Amino acid sequence: MKRRPEPELMDSEAQALAYAEADFNDSNSLFTERFLARFGDLPASGQMADLGCGPGDITIRLARALPGWQLTGLDAGPNMLKHADRRLEGEALSPRVRFRLAHLPDRSLPVAAWNAVVSNSLLHHLPRPGILWESILDLGAPGAAIQVMDLMRPDNEEHAQRLVDQYAGDAPDVLREDFYNSLLAAYTPEEVSSQLIQAGLDRLKIETPSDRHWIVSGTLAA
Template sequence: MPLQRILEPEVMETPETAAAYDAMDFTAVNTAFCEDLAAVLPTVEQPLQVLDVGTGNGRILQMLHQRYPHWQLTGIDLSPAMLAIARHHSPQLNFIQGDAKALPFAAASFDVVISNSLVHHLADPQPALGEMLRVLRPQGILFIRDLCRPDTKAALQALVDQYAGQDTPEQRQLFADSLHAALTLMEMRELLRTLPQPPQQWQVTLTSDRHWTVVAQRE
């Protein structure tokens, strides 16, 4: 029987949980995210308006700022504990507390909307996806990456052992819970197909042994 989805809390509420997450080394994953994002953009030379939904500790925006200081970067997250860490790492960037399911921005405000590892926190990701598309400008790029739920408990445990084997028990459990809460590739494709206003062009592909990626363009 395929591994069933088990939800985890939507928000990392405590400073201790946020700190445990921040202590994990996602440098390679974040680097791949930034490089893959740049590869699908028509240009990186323009001063793009970029929104990171579910920015967490802000590490991806920090890396993008180092690479593209001319971009205008905004991060939004529901967790005050995570935002405190993000602001500590990158006090020069704009971080806002807010809900991905009701983004506090006007329609068509951003050239690029990104999100990393948010979808698996949401019981129903559809409202958040709709909001990301709403605030995206015409011809803008939506780039979402998240974990892909394995087929079996054994496969899940193998990923935990491989990628969090040297971490603390709490960090290993956080990773295992996230994998259990993640959507499969087919579930994510169905979610995009059934959006009330789906993007003009989109694709969902497996981009690692534990991630899928959405690249979409708004009409």
């Protein structure tokens, strides 16, 4: 099925609220558990960036699991970031976790300063996929741990609809619609592999850990 792009930002108040209140436990715990299993030998402390962090659920999960690390969630959506900041209020994580407005590519971000760079569900929103891979190359320190996950485009619209019914059957309409549009806008693993080669990042490896996700992980050259 031909890819059908969707808008870059999903930051109306209604969209940000629906997204922040949605239950993404399955995919967010998949992301976090895969990161911790893949990078079990991380140093005790370091700096991590979460690109397109949205309402910050993954950033906060990783911060809880990595008590010596400083985490920065970066996102272009002010409404999403309001929800992320609100989520931090109930946590004792505030000095180690912060959320910052940044529209990638963002040349004001510190270069080669992050020992880990992660991103979930951002790639399919970008007007050009190279923006994500170039940002990772710019921001990651030598040897940085990298993990990127996103949806995988199904073969056809019927398959996309089946996935929406299976995994978002009870979700509000606005979320079901976002999920459907995101599936149609997503890249296939083959397309992502080509992007990695083109970006000079083919040392990162791609896997398909579920029927609707691919995940890229590895380290930058030391």
